[in-house]
Amino acid sequence: MLKLLPCQLMSFCKLQQLVTYLLLPTGMRFLASSVPSNMKFVNISGAGLMDPAVIRFSPAIKIDYNVHTLENLVVHDNMEDGIIIMHNDVYAGAKIISSTVRDNSGTGVTVHGPFFEVFNCQLTGNGISGFEYSPAYTADEALQIRAGIRS
Secondary structure (H helix, E strand, C coil): CCEEEHHCCCCCCCCCEEEEEECCCCCEECCCCCCCCCCEEEEECCCCCCCCCEEEEEECCEEEECCCCCEEEEHHHHCCCCEEEECCCCCCCEEECEEEEEEECCEEEEEEECCCCCCEEEEEEECCCEEEEEECCCCHHHHHHHHCCCC
């Protein structure tokens, strides 16, 4: 379900902007992209059920090749991890700013590569931990990353 709310509820937004509330059963996934982007004012909850037949879960947001800035996000009450970042571009300045990642069943934010910055964020009440740095990939994760990159 995608629900858009007028931004006039927030005093620092212009009237033309929108605040987005996302409720996706499987979450969001960003494949490899060489173009940086900004995700702002997004609320994601209740995501993470990848396959109910075999009880397979997915994170609320998964980014394969991160060149993005995530700002003022609220990622909460999801069935698995809140945010997983597989690889960060060295020169992109990828970061998460002024966001809340809370009450997810898994880890709040998992980063598999260096060069990622966290500013003014609340990572609380997550099932495993708030933040995890894990430089290793499983064979399945490596295959998924390679599948998302076109030569």
